[in-house]
Amino acid sequence: MRRTPMELAALATAAVPGLEPVAFGPSPDDATDFDSALLRGADGRRWRVRSPRGTEASARLETEMLVLRSFSPAIRAELPFQLPAVAGTVQMLGLTTCVYTHLAGTVRELGQLARGGQRLVKDIGGALAAIHALPHSLVDGADLPAYSANEFRQRRLNELDQAATTGKIPPVLLRRWENALEDVSLWRFNPTVVHGDLHEDNLLIDDGRVTAITGWTDLRVGDPADDMAWLVASNEPDFVDSVIAAYHEAREEPVDPHLLRRAALAAEFALAQYLVKALALGDRDAAADGEDMLQQLASDIEAQDAAEAAEREAAEREAAEREAAEREAAERAAAAPQVSARPAAPPMPPGAPGTRAPFEATHPSQHSAPTAEGAAGARALITEGDGAKPQAGPAAEAEPPASNAASAEPPTDAIPLIARHAREGTHDA
Structure with a gap:
């Protein structure tokens, strides 16, 4: 039964003796179950009226009154927010309407x-x-x-079975939710008041x-x-x-690693609960809305799964191509002819041109790899090599060899691998 703000104002006068509404207007609420209004009395005080649309909603409203009365003044004082207080109630046609003090x-x-x-x-x-x-x-x-954690999971599985019997839940969603509910590791949590x-x-x-x-x-x-x-x-x-x-x-509790995944599942599954409730109430418009939302969710998930699959395939293909290129470079380097050492020259007497004094040290030049910085500020050393044999340059000619025998420098086959990371998408359910 739907009630206008004016009708709710009239009910409020019956629930709270002495209340004389002089202004009223709608208040946001769960439109499926409740009608709500804000009132201003002749004395300037404000009130909120909440009236159920059916017997189930009326039972929930009576539960709320019980809950609010169970919050002792000590508990209320510790909370960082205020709670409503029940000012009065009235019953009409078996449904309980409640009036609260304004917050x-x-x-x-x-x-x-x-x-x-x-x-x-x-x-x-x-x-x-x-x-x-x-x-x-x-x-x-x-x-x-x-509910314990396991009892809660079993309850959600029962709700899933009930939703499946409607025949209106897209198969992709049924599979998705069932897989999540069967993953026991996801449901290891400490139950709390919610x-x-x-x-x-x-x-x-x-x-x-x-x-x-x-x-x-x-x-x-x-x-x-x-x-x-x-x-x-x-x-x-x-x-x-x-x-x-x-x-x-x-x-003051350890972080629950699966909190948001279960929250995403709850957000998705709420659409199935909405549909089941609409069908039970015989509300065709709400049921049609529920079906549309479920179909849209299924389409979004299928598109997301397809995009993630394509991204994985591209990453695997890129990794395979890099591996093949690395293997080919290594094979080319192994097959390349090696440079033979020159025959030893006869020793030269000390002090002869082109010789060094005893214990004279030579210092190889230091090569530091370039540093690359990413968008997140992380740095990584990047080395490059193409497997080519080194060529003698002017510097090599300017400095005499340490001995009369020259050895060949082996080719390098170090080819860097740059890992590609894909960020995982959401609403894990």
Whole structure:
């Protein structure tokens, strides 16, 4: 059931005695499950109203009220952001509508968050870390779900099986997700308290800082990567890297090497969950949107896989050509005729022209290889050789040989190999 801001204002007066709305307007929310509005009362105070569209959403809203009431004043005081407080509720047609006290701040689009500056980045990373550091007892006391790493992986596999039965998931995605879920090493993580529905619409920003986090309907103990899915799904890689760096800096836990890979999987799999939910609700428009998004994702992944395969083939071909050229050069050098030594000349008496005084040292010239510097500032020594025999030059003629026998200098076959590195692409799921 959809409700307008005016209808929500009327419900709010029933939920909070003495509330007299004089202005109201829509508030961003999950349009599939909730209608929301912001109100201003006659006394100037502000309120937020949230009303579910179905029984499942109503149950989630009741869970959120339970969660918010379980946050003790001591826990709230330790968090670097504010939480909503429930001001009142009202039931109509079996659905619970909730009214919250207003929190300072406004919702910003993801692009605005990405351009918000380093202080905002640190706030977002710190907020994520603070949520994941909450005690598990907070979830246990509210009788909310708690999963071990293996239980969470098995739950996701069950969801994948359910999605596959719709017959609307592209095969390339089913294979991709199944392979990721079967990789047990990917799912070795320490479960934490997770928000469960974190995204830009649930962050309130004021003066470049995170002031509050809303939308606590899916609190649980599970995979912390789920709270990163909205970041990975964005097209802001620098922003994502900065937030994750701030998150790890604020956390007192070892870095999870597979955190972003699981977050990417969660972001992709959210489309399948959206489709399954739309089909269950009989929402044809939402189901069609879900199918379109899944097809687009499949096309993007196939194009990315093809590009990576072509890049690998080119690298292998280039390496094979270099190896063949090196082998051919070595074979030519081995087959080249060797210079014969000249016959020894009779010794000359000391002091004769062209002789050296005893123990006179000769110093060979020092040759240092040129230094090449890359874009990242790394330097590497590069040596070159073409396998050709050395030719005598003016310098060689100017200095007499140390002995009366001249030996042939062996040819060089040092051909440098320059490794080519390809940067691996993303949204690993």
